[in-house]
Amino acid sequence: MKIQKLVSLLIIAIMGLSFSSCNEEKKDPNIVIILADDLGYGDPQVYNSESKIPTPNIDNLAAAGIRFTDAHTPSSVCTPTRYGILTGQYAWRSELKQSVLWMWDRPLIPADRLTFPKILKAKNYETACIGKWHLGWRWPSNQGEGYMNDTIAIGDWSLKGRNQLWEKIDFSKPLGGGPLEAGFDYYFGDDVPNFAPYTFFENNKLVKIPNMIKPGDMYGAPGPMAEDWDLTQVMPTITKRAVKYIGDQSKTEKPFFLYFTLTAPHTPIAPTEDFKGKSEIGPYGDFVNEVDWAVGQIVAALKESGQLENTLLIFTSDNGSPQRDGTNMGGEIASVKKYGHNPSRPWKGMKADIWEGGHRVPFIASWPGKIKGNTVSNQVVCLTDIISSVASVLDISKGAGTMEDSYDISPVLFGNEKPVREAIVHHSINGTFAIRKGDWKLIIGKDSGGFSRGLKIEGIPVETDGQLYNLANDPSESKNLYAENPEKVNELTDLLEQYKTTGYSNQ
Numbered sequence: 001m002k003i004q005k006l007v008s009l010l011i012i013a014i015m016g017l018s019f020s021s022c023n024e025e026k027k028d029p030n031i032v033i034i035l036a037d038d039l040g041y042g043d044p045q046v047y048n049s050e051s052k053i054p055t056p057n058i059d060n061l062a063a064a065g066i067r068f069t070d071a072h073t074p075s076s077v078c079t080p081t082r083y084g085i086l087t088g089q090y091a092w093r094s095e096l097k098q099s100v101l102w103m104w105d106r107p108l109i110p111a112d113r114l115t116f117p118k119i120l121k122a123k124n125y126e127t128a129c130i131g132k133w134h135l136g137w138r139w140p141s142n143q144g145e146g147y148m149n150d151t152i153a154i155g156d157w158s159l160k161g162r163n164q165l166w167e168k169i170d171f172s173k174p175l176g177g178g179p180l181e182a183g184f185d186y187y188f189g190d191d192v193p194n195f196a197p198y199t200f201f202e203n204n205k206l207v208k209i210p211n212m213i214k215p216g217d218m219y220g221a222p223g224p225m226a227e228d229w230d231l232t233q234v235m236p237t238i239t240k241r242a243v244k245y246i247g248d249q250s251k252t253e254k255p256f257f258l259y260f261t262l263t264a265p266h267t268p269i270a271p272t273e274d275f276k277g278k279s280e281i282g283p284y285g286d287f288v289n290e291v292d293w294a295v296g297q298i299v300a301a302l303k304e305s306g307q308l309e310n311t312l313l314i315f316t317s318d319n320g321s322p323q324r325d326g327t328n329m330g331g332e333i334a335s336v337k338k339y340g341h342n343p344s345r346p347w348k349g350m351k352a353d354i355w356e357g358g359h360r361v362p363f364i365a366s367w368p369g370k371i372k373g374n375t376v377s378n379q380v381v382c383l384t385d386i387i388s389s390v391a392s393v394l395d396i397s398k399g400a401g402t403m404e405d406s407y408d409i410s411p412v413l414f415g416n417e418k419p420v421r422e423a424i425v426h427h428s429i430n431g432t433f434a435i436r437k438g439d440w441k442l443i444i445g446k447d448s449g450g451f452s453r454g455l456k457i458e459g460i461p462v463e464t465d466g467q468l469y470n471l472a473n474d475p476s477e478s479k480n481l482y483a484e485n486p487e488k489v490n491e492l493t494d495l496l497e498q499y500k501t502t503g504y505s506n507q
Helices: 002-027 056-064 078-087 116-123 162-168 231-249 283-304 385-393 486-502
Strands: 030-037 066-072 126-132 186-191 256-265 311-317 363-366 375-382 424-427 433-437 440-443 467-470
Touching: 030 078, 030 283, 056 283, 056 311, 056 363, 078 116, 078 385, 116 126, 116 256, 116 385, 126 231, 186 231, 231 256, 231 283, 256 283, 283 311, 311 385, 433 486, 440 486, 467 486
Parallel strands: 030 256, 030 311, 066 375, 126 186, 126 256
Antiparallel strands: 066 363, 311 363, 424 433, 433 440, 440 467
16 A cells, blocks of 8 residues: 555656646747738827727737837838848848848848747747748749749849749749748748739648739739639738637647738738728728737737737837828829828838838737736837847847847836837838937938938938937927037947947947
């Protein structure tokens, strides 16, 4: 009997250790990043009291966590921002010096680069990217082995014959590069909704092989498409997949990282019938309302799976809004401002610009019991900071020479308002630089560097080489102080050059 009792006690002890081990694994929080595409600072009502778009789920998320008023994307356009989120490095340090990746471009992230999902492997995380990728693939050649785009210069839209490059691709073969090469365990998405091929991707294959050419009256670049492709079903499909992923992972012992990259409200502006008329400003506002719905679906999935309390959830956007209303997708796209709604309010400029409207974005973080609810922070932060902050929370050591432009803002998340960043670098679609330190912002250029080039720029003499603003006194960037403050111009110019030449900005 004594032996049986000892055996029983030993079994209980072993089971206890096993349960303890499982609980230890579950103590690490799930990480969920929801990245909207082209959502402006002034679109959510919690950021703009005059917004004409219902955003109850985004507003509730802010009420449950911390809302940043001075958060910025590392670029005012898509690809470089996504690069910065996943690597902690400004994309202008890579081979992409301006603009974005175009159709059939190879991967921007080097295969040996330490990335967000790769660092989480140290803590046994399951990782998934669901939605828009826009960081390049290796497309298999139909002329034999290998990839057809290995030698093509990236980011060159003017490349002769780019729209016909698909003719050299074997779409039935597995793709190289993509999210799996960047470290994710799983991928599902449509890569870029306005680029071919118009079909869903799963891991390193196309779900359906394109069997026709996109009709000319359908928005987007020319190229191959699956015959049943429906632009309005992209957002519902990727949202459903993200919800399923949360449900599936909640049944396992491992924590998970979900990088949920929405395709809205980027063009093609394609809200489903359920969302048409939900805003006061037409298709663009309705599509933003669908973004809000997707946020609500993720929060609901976390609640239903019992994971909300143990999840750090971040919601933000990849750049500012282009302010298009989407009513004439075949030609010139009218401004949404005609409805009395300003997606950039109260900032100047729009997507692609070096002005604030190009890169200042909503940024909300929630973690029940860890991040105090209904908190507002005025700290300057950048989306490159997310990776270092998560590494700090999880006590993961940075790799040597990585995350060069990423600051640990986790103390701010948890209530410490001591400034973290020395300065922040901004970058526009045409490669224009700006640097911000404190209230001062220096732009190395004479105009917006983006889509707003045609706007009148008050206070900028023709002979002035750049723009200098004090955002505390002049948040609208309307009074150029460049000529009056040569010492400040020199100070910020030198700091920017230091960041460029040293290869990092966070030390």
